[in-house]
Amino acid sequence: MKNNITLEEAQSLVFDHCSVMESEQVNIKESFGRVLFEDIAAQENIPPFARSPYDGYAFRAQDTENASPTNPVILNIIDEVPAGYTSANTVESGTAVxxxxxxxxxxxxxxxxxFEETVILKNQVKITASFQPGENIVPAGEDVKRGTLIASKGTAITSPIxxxxxxxxxxxxxxxxIPKIAIISTGDELIDISEQLIPGKIRNTNCYTLFGNIQSIGAIPLIIGTAKDRKEEIAALIEQALDQADLVLTTGGVSVGDYDMVSRAMEYIGANLLYKKIEIKPGSATAAAVKDGKLILGLSGNPSAALTNFHLVAVPFIKKMAGRTNYLNEKIEVTLKKDFKKESPRRRFLRGxxxxxxxxxxxxxxxxxxxxILSSMIGCNILTEVPEGSGPKKSGEKLAAYLIS
Amino acid sequence: MKNNITLEEAQSLVFDHCSVMESEQVNIKESFGRVLFEDIAAQENIPPFARSPYDGYAFRAQDTENASPTNPVILNIIDEVPAGYTSANTVESGTAVxxxxxxxxxxxxxxxxxFEETVILKNQVKITASFQPGENIVPAGEDVKRGTLIASKGTAITSPIxxxxxxxxxxxxxxxxIPKIAIISTGDELIDISEQLIPGKIRNTNCYTLFGNIQSIGAIPLIIGTAKDRKEEIAALIEQALDQADLVLTTGGVSVGDYDMVSRAMEYIGANLLYKKIEIKPGSATAAAVKDGKLILGLSGNPSAALTNFHLVAVPFIKKMAGRTNYLNEKIEVTLKKDFKKESPRRRFLRGxxxxxxxxxxxxxxxxxxxxILSSMIGCNILTEVPEGSGPKKSGEKLAAYLIS
Incomplete structure (x- = not known):
């Protein structure tokens, strides 16, 4: 079991225990947002045949070789072909369709x-310009050529796909x-949304925030329940969650004090502890363990600490488990719009x-x-990284940031 | 009926005929992505009481006024209070909990x-530094103060909300x-996904692309069917769609040729035509009409033309109908990464x-x-605007762009 490790070490440890989901068949109408288990390649040209992008007349370019306003070419119209049909006629020299x-x-x-460039005589069309072979023709396979890879295994299906x-x-x-993600809340202080507040108690919010977050990345959240700060009670819920879900998340009970119950519960059920504490702020208080090949990830009870860990560790893990080849948060560079006045003795992630x-x-x-603070997660779509040991940061300074979903 | 109008005129005309959806109640677990019909304000402080962010000892700051390593203060520990409980004792001078x-x-x-800053004697705690009132206390309402607006009507519900x-x-x-959006495909050339390709025919793709796009903005797609290029057949499907949906989209049959059947079908059912053609490329071929207070939006049969119109006109319309106060596509400035070599006599939107x-x-x-071309919609998340009358654009040039979803 490792203690007080870097974010990258934590990611690497959990990724090592990531079992990618099995496959199933879905109808195209149920496919939006699902992750491809197969490469999709074009067995045919798209479109399948050369076609006209305009209403007009098809002819042989050679017939217009010397055409000009003073030397117009007159072609006999031998047929008409609307979209969806084919002409039984062959266009010979001197004719048009x-x-x-x-x-x-x-x-x-x-x-x-x-159409609008021609003059129509009775059953004839007058052309006053010279055309090149292929002009105003959309070739077969213009969009996708036969044999081309359209989307590869591990890609989330979007509407154009x-x-x-x-x-x-x-x-x-x-x-x-689709992975199922269990949510277990822990803490004597928690009451459910529908209960009356009494002194010392707070309503369980993490469970609903995570419920939404899990949906937003295309996974299925399962609320297992709330345990008091007793390792046996937490352990029982974790066992239940392992039966139903592909990943178990807990909140609360991961600080280092007398009520650090989650890692004790992990040990109690014989799970293999991977790490405790990550050197980031917020989100240092955390614990991860593996049982029966499934990850149990203990998040803080503090909303933003829990969510920072969720976005930086759990989300890439869930995306990887869901089969996505791009599972890491995209890293970009941002310029600070406002000063951040605090020192950062520890590597820090700012909500913005x-x-x-x-x-x-x-x-x-x-x-x-x-x-x-949970309210500053509203509208937050990037976590901006302040390196360990930084002094205050001025507006205009550039920092790395991770896009979150 | 207007002809050949600007994008902004088209948006304004359809927005004038936008009926915002009615309301319903949902349980919080079904609320992710839904649009608030009510303002959400905090009737209570979040958190509801002042609490300790650490494991430690609570005392009166005044007791430590002159405390130092050489002049430590010793306080009697009179109680212990874990999270979720309250102390029945009052902390008097000389005591701690x-x-x-x-x-x-x-x-x-x-x-x-x-904890780690103290020395514990039997039932007593030794403090060697001076503390200010409020130090290491998270005040009630630290996250959200009573009376504060958390999220306003017209906001899509995210996980922190x-x-x-x-x-x-x-x-x-x-x-x-949630608005229901009907999709009607038109065109003699269309065959369904499950049918064998025969010469002259192409498979219906727009219907499935739109199906996914409608889901991606949180609305419900309904596939009504495919009509041949006959106004009566199209009209019958539109009538059927108006019964079932809040907005009707058609594809195909909006060019200006002999097979411009959609606007004829609109007139045939007595719909009020708003416009034909928008001065953009792709997506100029389009038609919009209103019947029974519902919009019928005719999109091109060409995939990218259809989608450009969908993203620029239909998406903001659907978001507005869905109750969202931010319904317009966010406009940003981008720098071109590559040259775009064509002239743009007409205002143009590039996929990127x-x-x-x-x-x-x-x-x-x-x-x-x-x-x-549909394949270039894969990975496209912005439509970049090239102004009407522009020459070729060089990499490094700056242009306006709209974020699309």
């Missing part, structure tokens, strides 16, 4: 002229199963909002940075 | 010393109902990805910009 937007280019034709999966005629898609000012990515703090 | 993290500050005490709603003990929340390089917000194109 009326063609509508999206219709396939008839055999023999290799150029299209827009859905459209392209439809384009290749695939109704069922292999995806990773990414804003754009004249093309510069700035961090605007979302409120008070205390461990117990 | 052992206090655990999260426990309420006992009556009479106004400062806390951390869920946590704070739980903190004030509110189990049911008034939210706007927002990337961050050394603190600068850059636009990296996601692929080919043609009207018929």
């Amino acid at each position: 009326k063609i509508l937007t999206g219709a396939p280019i008839p055999e023999g034709a290799d150029a299209v002229i827009k 859905m459209g392209l999966i439809a384009a290749i005629g695939q109704e069922d898609i292999a995806v990773y199963k 909002r990414l804003v754009f000012e004249e093309g510069v990515s700035m961090m605007e703090p979302t409120g008070d940075q205390g461990n117990g | 052992k206090i655990l993290t999260g426990a309420p500050i006992p009556e009479g005490a106004d400062a806390v010393i951390k 869920m946590g704070l709603i739980a903190a004030i003990g509110q189990e049911d929340i008034a939210v706007y109902k 990805r927002l990337v961050f390089e050394e603190g600068v917000s850059m636009m990296e194109p996601t692929g080919d910009q043609g009207n018929g």
Whole structure:
């Protein structure tokens, strides 16, 4: 068991115990946001045939080689082809086929002229300019060429990916199963949302915040229950959670005092403790253990400490478990919009909002940075890193930040 | 009916016909992503009482006025209070109460010393430094003060908002109902995903792309069906869609040729046409009408043309209908990462990805910009605007861009 480790060591330790989910088949209509278990490649050209992007006439470019306003070419209109149909005729020299937007280019034709650029005589079309072969023709495979990879295994399915999966005629898609994440709250001080407040008690908020956070990354939250500060009671809930979920989160009971019950509960059920404490602020109080190949992650009872750890350790873990190849939080550089006046003897993560000012990515703090503050998570979409041992930071200084979801 | 209007005129015309959804009550566990129909204000302080952020001892600061290593103060420990409980004792001068993290500050005490800073004698604690009133005490309302607005009507509920709603003990929340968006596809060339491709036909992709896009903004997509290029058939599907949905989207049949069937179908059912064509590229081919107070928005059959219009007109409309006060796409400034070599006689929107390089917000194109290209919507999270009448744009130039979701 390691103690007081870096964030990267903690991530590495939990990633080592990450079992990626199994697969299942879903219909395309249920696929939005799911993670691909298969590579999606185009077995066909998209679109499947060369077509006209305009309403106009299809003809042989060579016929217009010397065409000009003073030397117009007159072609006989031999057929009309709307979108969805094909012409049975072949376009020979001296002929043209009326063609509508999206219709396939008839055999023999290799150029299209827009309707509004022509003069129509009875059954004939007059062309007054020279055309190149291929002009105004959308080639087969313009969007995606046969054999091209559309989206790779481990990618979350977005709407254009859905459209392209439809384009290749695939109704069922292999995806990773969605991880179920158990939430256990611990603490004698906690009462549930529906209960009357009495002196000394506070309502359980972490459980609902995590419930929303887990949904926001596409996983399924399961509220297991609240345990008093007794290792046996916590242990019983963890055992129950391990039966139902792929990852167990607890909140509270991970400080180093008399009521550090969660790691004792972990040991009590025979889980293998990975670490206690990470050298970050907020979120240093934490513990991680593994049992039956499943991770149990103990988060702080302080809202922002719990959430910082959740975003920096649990979210990448859950994304990795969900099969995503890009599971780490994206790291960017931001410019501070306001001073941060405190010293940072320990590596610190500030809550803030990414804003754009004249093309510069700035961090605007979302409120008070205390461990117990949840309100400054509202609107927070980046955690900005202040290195260990830093003095106060001035507005205009540049820092690394992690995008969170 | 207006023709060939600006994007802003089109938005303004549709917004004028936007009926905001009614409300319903949901349990907090179903509230993630829903839009608040009520202001959420704290009726209580969060947290409800002053508490200790550490394991330590609570005492009267005045007792330590002259305390120092050479002049220590010795206080009698009269009680112990863990989190979740209160002390029945009042801290008088010369006494202290052992206090655990999260426990309420006992009556009479106004400062806390951390465990590790004390020396414990039998039933007594030795303090060797002077403390100020309030030191190491988290005041009641530290997170949110009684009366403070937590989240206002029209805000989408995020996870920290869920946590704070739980903190004030509110189990049911008034939210706007979720809009249902009907999708109708038109075109003789379309076949469904499960059908075999035959010459001249293409598979319907727009329907599935829109299905995902509608889900991604938190609305409910309804696939109504596919109509051939006949106004009566399209009209019948629109009538059916108006019965079931809050907004009707169609794709295809909005070009200006012989097969411009959607606006004819709109007129056929007695809908009031608002406009045809918007001066943007892609996405100029479009039509909008209103019937029974509901908007019918005709999008192009070309994937990117349809989606550009969807993101710039339909998304803000749907967000407004869903009750959101911030319904417009956020506008930012980006620096081009690559040259865009074409002229832009018409106002143009480029598909790209927002990337961050050394603190600068850059636009990296996601692929080919043609009207018929869907693949370049993969990874696209901004539409970058090239003003009407622009020449080629060089990498390094700055342009406005809209964040899309």
